[in-house]
Amino acid sequence: MKNKQFFSTLAVMALSAMTGCTRIPTGSVGIQQNIDGQIESVGVNPGMYVSILDKYLPIDTTLTRVSVKNLQPKDSNGVPLKNVQAVVTFRLDPSKVAAFYIKSKELDEEPNGLYITGLKILQESVIPYAVQLATEKSDLATISSHLGDYAETIQQVSISRLNQLYPGHPFIIQSVTVPNFELPESIQRQVNAKAGYLAELQTIEAEKQVVEQRQQLLQERATVSANALAQASHATGLSVEQVIAWERVEALKALASSKSNVSVMVLDK
Numbered sequence: 001m002k003n004k005q006f007f008s009t010l011a012v013m014a015l016s017a018m019t020g021c022t023r024i025p026t027g028s029v030g031i032q033q034n035i036d037g038q039i040e041s042v043g044v045n046p047g048m049y050v051s052i053l054d055k056y057l058p059i060d061t062t063l064t065r066v067s068v069k070n071l072q073p074k075d076s077n078g079v080p081l082k083n084v085q086a087v088v089t090f091r092l093d094p095s096k097v098a099a100f101y102i103k104s105k106e107l108d109e110e111p112n113g114l115y116i117t118g119l120k121i122l123q124e125s126v127i128p129y130a131v132q133l134a135t136e137k138s139d140l141a142t143i144s145s146h147l148g149d150y151a152e153t154i155q156q157v158s159i160s161r162l163n164q165l166y167p168g169h170p171f172i173i174q175s176v177t178v179p180n181f182e183l184p185e186s187i188q189r190q191v192n193a194k195a196g197y198l199a200e201l202q203t204i205e206a207e208k209q210v211v212e213q214r215q216q217l218l219q220e221r222a223t224v225s226a227n228a229l230a231q232a233s234h235a236t237g238l239s240v241e242q243v244i245a246w247e248r249v250e251a252l253k254a255l256a257s258s259k260s261n262v263s264v265m266v267l268d269k
Helices: 002-018 094-104 119-135 140-145 147-165 185-236 240-258
Strands: 019-024 028-033 047-052 055-060 064-071 082-092 107-109 115-117 171-182
Touching: 019 028, 019 055, 028 094, 047 055, 064 119, 082 094, 082 119, 082 147, 094 115, 119 147, 140 147, 147 171
Parallel strands: 055 115
Antiparallel strands: 019 047, 028 055, 064 082, 082 171, 107 115
């Protein structure tokens, strides 16, 4: 009787050791691993799970940022861009995580106890490849002047690379930024010179517009004066030259009246 009780207690202890509870938090998906090591291809939803012999791994599917630093890609002329840093922000599609893990077998534990899959694939393969391909499509001077286009190209190449390596992958890339890079000194001088040249061109263009506006204004004034003289000539029966002479006489009269010590001899028509 005692032996039966002993073995019963031992069996309960063994079952307890093999039984556990795993919580899959909101924003995650669970990967179920059977006792034989086989991974279920369909993930489990957030919730509390009691496992007997099986194992559940909570995979983080919320926004994650991965940064790759000190890259040295070459541009279309073979000139290296130094210390490039690319930051990729992405999340995972929960419905595709389990199948992707079966293909990649890549899993990293985070400080919060959750796991993330595919991180090393991005850091060591996809992002360096995308940065190099995006860089060699242009020259460094153009890249430094159009960083937004450069980052967008990296994003497009990253997505294409993932589709090629892992069809049906769970990555949803939200954005790519390039917060840091260094140009070679010779290229930096060219960029500075080009910037100075463009600034000078803008100044010259602005001055040219001012001159053109002044010329336009003078032309408009001349047109108004010519029309006024023509109308005065028609109204008085005088020639244009006579109208001009009369206006000058009137101006001299006004000047004489404002200065009492100035005498003006006015000739009649």
